[in-house]
Amino acid sequence: MSDAIDYSSLKKGGFMRQKQKGYFSLRLAVVGGNLTAENIKTIAEVAEKYGHGYVHMTSRQGVEIPFIEFSDIEEVRGKLAEGGVKPGVCGPRVRTVTACQGSAICPSGCIDSYELAKEFDERYFGRELPHKFKFGVTGCMNNCLKSEENDLGVKGGYIIDYKPETCISCGVCIKACREGALKMEDGKVVIDKSKCNNCGRCVKSCPVDAWDYTPGYIVSFGGLFGNQIYKGEQIVPIIKDKETLFRVADATIDFFDKNAKPGERFRHTLQRVGEEEFRKQIQKAYEGV
């Protein structure tokens, strides 16, 4: 038996080695930035008893409890589990799935971001990969959750359809649209689909619901926001259903898993192997063929 500390296994369990010898900052599992009151009470108790009485809120909606001693790790795990708190992950795997409050709470939301974050979390969280992989979900074009900085980012939008028979020609949507995609001609709204960015502001501002709309998912791939910065790119049109969304996400993760070198972020894999094959596979997943 060796007393050597297995750092990589601790990282997998969310324990980040601190610069202070023998101490770890314990990262907790948080999905879409939500914790229950019970979770928070438990975290507070653990921080007081085993840490230094404070927590750190991470840049990706996580919570870490710094100054956990190595010898307390098992006890801390047990205490947290009693309050329904699970350890998070560090290292080369699928990380915390971030989300805004989405359409369940926010008037601007076009999709239920939190619900989708939970589904991504159940499907992918902790999955072993050549390097870290980040998912983020934002509910609308306001982009509070910064979709494009993630390896796979999802942004909610509306696919719109105008109902001239219901329209009262009030003109509110024309001004609500920030893309200049709408104009009034003979008392009816004319849409320039090439300018529409699916923000849904026309739908949300319309006083008489003269729009049919389908919530959709705008997916961006290969974002980075660390040592290098790269804006994730949209390579397929807005996706209308979750089945297609998950097919596309599966294809993305599989491509990364198969093609990335250890320690290589997704964007760098795409740059090294070329995007053409990836685009082909995503197109296939998008079309479901």
Next chain:
Amino acid sequence: MSDIAFDEEVDITDKVCPLTFVKAKVTLDELEEGQILAIRMNDGEPVQNVPRSIKDEGHQILKLKDNEDGTYTLYVKKIGD
């Protein structure tokens, strides 16, 4: 197009967000159900957002008129007390 007859008017061109909406809402609160308020607002951010906020409060938007002087007038029928 002829203007809509209204019961009260308020000018919010002297306010910035969120006081634009607050000033309009305070005026609406003083009206009786069914009365019509004309709200004069600036182009840009107010006209992009105030109509939607009024709608979200449950009132009925009748018309947005371009005054062609950089301002718009929104006609709103008060719904509820």
